[in-house]
Amino acid sequence: MRHATAPRAIQVPAALAGHADGNSTTPAFVILIAAAFALGACGTQAPRSESDTSAPLTPAPASLPPADLASSEASTTADDEPLPALTCGEAKAARYMGQAETPALHETVSRAVGHAKIRWVHPGDAVTQDYAPGRLNVILDETGRISAVRCG
Structure with missing residues (x-):
C-alpha cells in the first residue's frame, strides 16, 4: 500500500524569482512571458501575397440628404470642401x-x-x-x- 505524501514545493531560482530568497508571489519570468506576448501582438502585418486579391476594408461613404432637402447654398469646411446644405x-x-x-x-x-x-x-x-x-x-x-x- 502506498502512503500519501505531501506535494513538494517547487523552488524557483533566485535569479528568476525577483527576490533573493526565492519566495516571490509574482516571479519575474511570469512578467517576462506576459511582456513577450504583449509585444508579439504589436508586430507588423504580414505582407500580402500577389495572389491575395481581396480589397482592404474601407468605411462606407456617408449618405447624402434627400434631394428635396438640398439647396443651392453649400456650407464649407475648414478645408473649403463644399458640403451639401440642408434647408428647412x-x-x-x-x-x-x-x-x-x-x-x-x-x-x-x-x-x-x-x-x-x-x-x-x-x-x-x-x-x-x-x-x-x-x-x-x-x-x-x-x-x-x-x-x-x-x-x-
Whole structure:
C-alpha cells in the first residue's frame, strides 16, 4: 500500500524569482512571458501575397440628404470642401417675417416651405435643444409676430 505524501514545493531560482530568497508571489519570468506576448501582438502585418486579391476594408461613404432637402447654398469646411446644405425652407418662410400668428398663417407657411415639420416658438416656451436640419423653427415675439425663422 502506498502512503500519501505531501506535494513538494517547487523552488524557483533566485535569479528568476525577483527576490533573493526565492519566495516571490509574482516571479519575474511570469512578467517576462506576459511582456513577450504583449509585444508579439504589436508586430507588423504580414505582407500580402500577389495572389491575395481581396480589397482592404474601407468605411462606407456617408449618405447624402434627400434631394428635396438640398439647396443651392453649400456650407464649407475648414478645408473649403463644399458640403451639401440642408434647408428647412427658411428662405421661403422669411417673407412672412413681422406677420401675426394665425391658423391661416400656419397653413400658408407650411405650404410655402413644402412640409409640416414646423415648430412655432412663443416667448417663454421650453424647447428641446436637438438639431433637426429639416425642421423649421418660427420664432415669435411678445406681440405674436414672427421675429425669426431658422432651421433646427
